[in-house]
Amino acid sequence: MKAKNTISQMRRGILEFCIISLLADHEVYTAELIDRLKAANLLVTDGTLYPLLSRLQKSDILQYRWEESESGPPRKYYSLTDEGREVLAELDLSWQEINGSVEQIRRGNKSE
């Protein structure tokens, strides 16, 4: 399956977008986030996620608060900042544009 590499690149590219989208309405902690991404067919490990979340937090897109768990160590619940919401809006737009680009290219093939 030669396309594998390319496919994972495509997935990767939208990972950040999906994470920001998922955080838009719900606080979540890392394990939950992984589950939700998995549900949308986007596999990630926590080793990928922690640095990414921490990067987004340093950029003021995400914030977190500690919450104690009923069964285990405390969890970091992440949510979007106001700035994060603005970023999400930009990303939504860009995503549509990119979609348009791909559409255009794929259509081009067929007609010509």
Place this chain on the structure above:
Amino acid sequence: MKAKNTISQMRRGILEFCIISLLADHEVYTAELIDRLKAANLLVTDGTLYPLLSRLQKSDILQYRWEESESGPPRKYYSLTDEGREVLAELDLSWQEINGSVEQIRRGNKSE
């Protein structure tokens, strides 16, 4: 514009897919390819493209032939191999799946 980085990541992810798509029906050489990508709002430099094309060629997805130019040095015209066409079909599918994932995530936000 905090989203910039994320946006370029998204673009990057689909770059290979777009290139393969663009080559599906037309032989093109690098400068043409860049123009066509630019027309679809995907900016790339040739320093990005050459290694990428060469990688795809080594994976038997692309092939090339030399053609002399009427005005300047000879050009490498790239086209898809049969295997490249199979890969393109896979990529088409994956792209639709990924689109579905993103749709699902974005829809999820709004309803919940």
Place this chain on the structure above:
DNA sequence: GCATGCTACCTTGTAACGCAAGGTAGCATG
């Protein structure tokens, strides 16, 4: 109250990749 296990956090090392910058060489033009 100590050992074991689970959960959640985080870090480190590696490999891939895009991109900017720089380099080589064919070919045309004055």
Place this chain on the structure above:
DNA sequence: CATGCTACCTTGCGTTACAAGGTAGCATGC
């Protein structure tokens, strides 16, 4: 034959995903 343009390609850098490994809180069983 010198200058410039076009086309090819390489190098070095920074970023990133991912696998693997590490720390520590908390619960459970003895």
